[in-house]
Amino acid sequence: MRRHFVTGLRANRINGLRYCAPLLWAALLAGVVGGLEVGGRTQQRQAGGEERAEQDYQNMTSGERAASTRAFLGLGAIPDKAAALRGATHFAQNCGACHGKDARGAMGPSLVTSDLVLTDEHGQQLSAFLKKGRPEKGMPAFATLSHQQMIDITEFLHLQVENVANRGSYKMLNILVGNALNGKAYVEARCMTSHTAETFAHIASKFRSPEQLQRNWIWPARYGTLTAKVKTPEGTFSGWLKQISDFRITLVDRSGKTHTIDRGPGVDVQMSDRLAGHQEIIMTLANDDMHDVTSYLETLK
Numbered sequence: 001m002r003r004h005f006v007t008g009l010r011a012n013r014i015n016g017l018r019y020c021a022p023l024l025w026a027a028l029l030a031g032v033v034g035g036l037e038v039g040g041r042t043q044q045r046q047a048g049g050e051e052r053a054e055q056d057y058q059n060m061t062s063g064e065r066a067a068s069t070r071a072f073l074g075l076g077a078i079p080d081k082a083a084a085l086r087g088a089t090h091f092a093q094n095c096g097a098c099h100g101k102d103a104r105g106a107m108g109p110s111l112v113t114s115d116l117v118l119t120d121e122h123g124q125q126l127s128a129f130l131k132k133g134r135p136e137k138g139m140p141a142f143a144t145l146s147h148q149q150m151i152d153i154t155e156f157l158h159l160q161v162e163n164v165a166n167r168g169s170y171k172m173l174n175i176l177v178g179n180a181l182n183g184k185a186y187v188e189a190r191c192m193t194s195h196t197a198e199t200f201a202h203i204a205s206k207f208r209s210p211e212q213l214q215r216n217w218i219w220p221a222r223y224g225t226l227t228a229k230v231k232t233p234e235g236t237f238s239g240w241l242k243q244i245s246d247f248r249i250t251l252v253d254r255s256g257k258t259h260t261i262d263r264g265p266g267v268d269v270q271m272s273d274r275l276a277g278h279q280e281i282i283m284t285l286a287n288d289d290m291h292d293v294t295s296y297l298e299t300l301k
């Protein structure tokens with residue numbers, strides 16, 4: 001597997017990794033469709049077609065995806081993140097000027113497509129190379145770096161390869177790709193009929209991430225959003241709906257008091273859904289609107 005990956009890269013190396021991307025994706029898909037997966041999933045391969053395999057991949061946890069892709073691409077040992085973090089500093093100081101700060105190449109070659117990096121295990125091959133360099137070709141020797149510094153740099157390089165190659169390990173997609181001005185217009189046209197500016201003030205700081213913000217503005221937490229007004233011969237009760245059946249309705253009123261009312265003759269129940277407007281929005285929300293609104297709301301910290 002490792003050979004496969006390396007050969008693919010080598011053939012495309014002159015053009016840089018950018019042109020390897022389709023190859024990597026094709027390889028990935030082949031891996032997934034071919035059922036090269038973790039655990040006992042392989043058996044399902046006989047029963048299902050591409051759709052099934054695609055579904056399996058979707059159903060994996062991000063850890064399983066990363067492991068499956070790692071196995072298929074032969075990415076070797078999992079990079080040591082702490083070492084890679086230290087290595088990033090050493091790399092920036094000693095190598096970044098020639099190889100680019102993220103090792104994707106500058107006047108020196110990209111190291112994420114380098115055979116020396118790809119076939120290295122735990123820095124053994126690379127530290128030997130760094131001690132000597134290739135001075136005749138413009139790659140200096142780094143005899144004065146400590147062994148630990150070299151290992152850290154190597155882990156940094158392995159992590160760069162991982163970030164480029166292992167789609168399974170991707171976690172955060174940037175969802176802030178919309179036009180905030182259009183988002184503002186949408187909010188003014190569609191949301192201000194039910195909300196005031198107060199609703200949106202600092203809204204972004206109430207959520208941990210843009211993803212969470214987006215989930216919540218589209219469909220806020222349901223708890224307590226269904227309300228009911230119940231007219232009975234004894235009087236009228238209103239509050240949020242806790243429970244309802246054909247025989248009984250339970251409400252919690254503004255003061256927090258719970259009322260359970262039998263739905264006998266002369267009892268009239270009117271329900272309303274505070275999220276009705278959101279339900280409507282979901283039916284008509286276009287992708288662009290969604291991105292625009294999230295991008296706008298994210299500016300309201």
Ligand code: HEC
Nearest residue numbers: 094095098107108109114115116134137138139140142153
């Ligand atoms: C002065 C510029 C310069 C600096 C600084 C430099 N390199 Fe290089 N490096 C090069 C050049 C140029 C090559 C290509 C040599 C060749 O054509 O064989 C190279 C090649 C390499 C290769 C081999 C790539 C391959 O697959 O053949 C590795 C690995 C490498 N450098 C790592 C590093 C690391 C790690 C550092 C920092 C510790 C570093 N380099 C610092 C210029 C530099």
